[in-house]
Each structure stands twice: as C-alpha cells, then as structure tokens.
Amino acid sequence: MKRIDFSKLRKGDILLTTSTHPQSKAIRTFTKSDISHAMLYVANGSVMDSTGEGVHARNLQRQTYDDDCAIYAYRPKATIDPKTINQIVDYVRSETGAPYATLDAMRSPFKPERKSSAAQFCSRLVARAYANAGFPLTDNPDYTTPADLQRSDRLQSIPDVVLHVTAEEKAELEAGDSVKGMREVTNDLLERVRAILPVIRVLNDIYPFLLANPSFDAAIAEAHRASGFLDYWKVEMARHPYRYDPVEMVRFYQSTAQKDELLEYCRTTLEDDAANAFAHWQVNLDACAALLEMKPLETFRLNRDLYATLCFNHERRVKTAHMLVSVYGDRAGT
Template sequence: MKAIDYRRLQLGDILLTTSQGARSWSVRTGTKSDISHAMLYVANSSVIDSTSDGVHARNLQKVFYENDCAIYALRPIKPLTVEQRQTIIAYARSAIGTTYALREAVRSVTKPKGSGGVKQFCSRLVARAYAEAGIQLVDNPDFCTPEQLKGSPWLQELPSPAVEISAEEIAEIESRPNRADGMLQVTNAFLQQVRSFAPKVESINDALALLVSNQEFDDQVHAALKSSGYLDFWQRERQEFNWRYDLDAMKELASKEPNLLPDLKNYCLDSLRDIDNGDFDHWGRSLHAWRQKAQSSPLKSFLAMAQLHENLVEGVQLRRLVAESWLAK
C-alpha cells in the first residue's frame, strides 16, 4: 500500500489519483486515462474534493492507495501569488457541502460547451477554483475531466508524492478517530435539515446567506446548527488531543510516555510552521466576516457562527503558545 506525503506539497497544489472502484474504472475507461479523481491541497495534510458525499475536506494521512494506483501532484508553472492562492482555497472552502453533479460529471467526457450548474464534481471544483483566481487551466472549467487537468499547459508535474506504508502503520492510523469524516457527517446533517425548508441550498455558505433576505428562517437554521453538532464539533479535537492546547497536559504525556519526546518536538515544529504558513488564517478571516454580519443583523445563527470561529481562532493561539513554550524548554 502507499499514501501521499503531504509534506512535499504546497497550498494550492492539485492531486490526481485513482482507485479500484467501479466508478473509478468507468471514468478511466471513458477518458482513456490512468486517473479518475482530482483534489485540491488546502492546508496541513488537508485536501478538499467532491465525491458522492458532496464537497468536503479530507485528511490525507488517512487515505491509502493500492500500489498499482496512479498518483500525480501538479503545480502551476508560474508560481501562485499569495492573493491567487487565497482565492483558490477560499473558493473551495465556500463550496463545502455542495452536492455531487453526477450527470454533468459524466457529460464532461464529451467536452460540452456552455456553463454548468451550481453542483460540483471533482475536476470542476478544481478548475473553477483556479478560474476564480484568473487561471484558466482547461478550455471549459465547468466541464472537464481529471485527465484534462493532467494535460493542462499551465501545470507542471511534481516528483511523485507517493510513499510506501506498512499494514501496521495503516492499522495504527485507522485506530485514531477520523475528524474529517466526523466533520463531513455533521456538515451534511446540518445541510439536510436546512434543505428540508430551503431545497435550493447547496453549501454551508448558501445556508447562512439565505438569512440575509429571509430572516424568518433564523430559528430553524440556528436549531439545525445546534442539533447537527456543527457548532460543537471543534470540542472533539480539544478532548482527544488536549495536550496540544495545555502545556501541563503535554508535560504529563511526556512523563508517562518518554518515547514520544521526538514526536512531540516534531509536532511543535510542524505546528508552528503550519501556523506561520497561514494554514489557519481562514478562520480569522471568517471570524471577522461573521462579526460584521452579526453587527448588521444580530441573528442567532450569525452570532453562533461568530462564537464558533472565536473558539477556532483561540485554539490556534493556544497551539502556538504551547508549541513555543515546549520548544523553549
């Protein structure tokens, strides 16, 4: 088996992969390609892609491939500016929760012209994200395939990011909770409730934007945010890895398991690098936006989203403080 070494990637990189499933086989056959899926690298070990579950973030550390599965990493030949990279990733994040456009994905093989709908599929999501930043990777970002992304004249292929991984390593990784899957579940649970009274809602952004002109739905949206677990999901990370946020807890962990000392040092170094690289800056920008919305329209849903992002930003600050303090000692 093999995995993707995310440490070789930069924000905004494109990953093209395949699997041994029936849908993957049909895509590869229809496009005469060895790949069937596209993903956008957006943060430390995190990608955003579009599957039958919708558009969601996934943790590369928990994704494994058979040895004969193709894996490519692509990067723009002309380096992205900071603004372009932020725009690309912001577009992908804005689509979180959007449902899968199966029929339009199938049609893409015939290279149709014209515009597509609001729903997404993997290569459309990536191509549209780049188009949002003014980079036309393919002739028609609304209808394209992973193979067309692979052949884009704007992209260069990187050295393979694939690394071998043992069955023992996979078993150890899979024994840990998968917070990306958990976030997928609470997001879809929230959107399912909202779509029961607002069927046209696709993404998380749509659900909250609905309130700008339909404030009468505030109670229902707020209830969906609470009952789905969307507002409280961040607490699972704090509970599972409390030592990331509490120096005394990190000291206690190290005293109980001194063999973890090298891992803790690497964690601290990696965390500071990721924070300095801006992997979590989107939470600060979102906090500013939700505070502004709450000031102009003090709806319960807007206030709850502002509080959620205050908690997320505080978590990043605590992680920096703990990592710096640990390395200093």
C-alpha cells in the same frame, strides 16, 4: 499500501489519484488515463475535493491507497503570488457542502456545449478554483476531467510524493479520523437546512438568505444545534488534550516513546500558523461578528461564538507547540 507525503506539498497544489472502485475504472477508461480523482491541497495535511458526499475537506494522513493505484501531484509552472493562491483555496472552501454533479461528471469526457450546473465534481472544482482566480488550467473548466488536468501544459509534476505504509500503519492512520466526522456533521447540518430551505446549495448561502429572510432564523439556528456542527471541535480536544495545554504537553512528551514525531507535529503546527493555514477562521469570525451587528440573529451569534472558540483554541495550540519546540527542540529523541 501507500499514502501521500504532504510534506512535499504547498497550498494550491493539485493531487490526482485513483482507486479500485468500479466507478474509478470507468472514469479511467473513458478518459484514457490512469487517474480518476482530483483534489486541491489547502495546507496542514488537508485537501478539499468533491465526491458523492459533496465538497468537503479530507485529511491526507488518514487516506491510504492500494499499491497499484496511481498518485500524482502537480503545481503550476508559473509562479503564482500568495494572494492568488489564497483566492484559489478560498473558492474551494466557499463551496463546502456543494452537491455532487453526477450527470455533469459523466458528460465531462465529451465536453458538451450545454450550460453546466452550479454543482461540483472533483476536477471541475479544481479547474473552477483556478479559473476563478484568473489562472485557467484548461479550455473548459466546467467540464474538465482529471485527465485534462494531468495533461495541462500549465502544470508541472511534483516528484516523490508517495510514502509506503504497512497494514499496521494503515489501521493506525485510519483510526479516529476527525475530518471524516466533520464531513458527517456538516452534511447533517445541510440536510436539515435544505429540508427547510431547498434553495441552499452550500454553507455560505445560509448567511445572505437569513439577512433577507430573518423569519427563518430560529429554525436554522436549531438545525445548527441539532446537527452537532457547533460542538464538533470538542472531539479534537478530547482526543488530543495535550495539544492545548503546555503542562499536559510536557507530561506527554516525557512519557511518549515518539518524541521526535511529537516535536515534528509541533514544528509543522508553527509552520502552518506562519503560513496562515487557519486564517479563514478569523475571517469567518469577523464576518459573523459583522453580520450580527447588522441583524441580531441567533444563527449569526452561534457561528460567531463557534469561530471565536476555534480561533482561541488554535492560539492555545500554537503557543503550546512553540513552548515544546523552545524547550525540547534541540534534544530530539531524548
């Protein structure tokens, strides 16, 4: 078994993979390549992709692949400024929950001239993200295949992005994937909202709709509550309480045999914070606060409170990580 070494990756990098699923084999056959899936790296060990579940985030640390499955990573040959990279990442985040374009995905190897839908599939999502930022990777972003990305002359390969894992490590890595749970509650929220408002395509469609149609606020607010979307942050805190409390962090450090790994987690947390990997939470908080001033709707209040909590907890996590590195960083393994 193997997994992707995300320590080699930067925000905006493209990952091309495959699996043993029959659908993956069909895609490889039609595109004459050894890959069938595309993902965009958005930082902090997280990627965004489009599958039958819709557009969602995934945790690379929790994803493993059979040894005979191809894995590649690519980065633009040209230097792209941070603002443009953020545009690329912001695009895929804005598509969270977008439905999967099954028929368009099947048509993509044949490059039809017909108008494409707003729905996504894996390589379309990546190609559209780059094209939206003014950096097209292929001639036809709407019908780009993973193989088209692999063959793009605007991308270069990133070497040595694969780590081999044992069966025991695989079981440990795949246990307790909180990102998977977040996908599930997000889809539950969208299903509830779409049952009321079929016009909603992605999460970001909810806010402008409510501004124009505030009479739906109570029903949409209840969908948020019932889905578990507003409370899912508690899962991470319950699983790793020491990450948010300096005293608990020191106790955990002193009791664990994996001191180096814990310090590495803390250093990575600080690096991600310095790279603004979680800045989108503050952006969402500011947006929800502004919406609430425009119209005092319950849905806006619930989301403002959610993002305020996420920002507060992230600040606690960063401060806790900084404390441990400051105190124990030069005593790794002791």
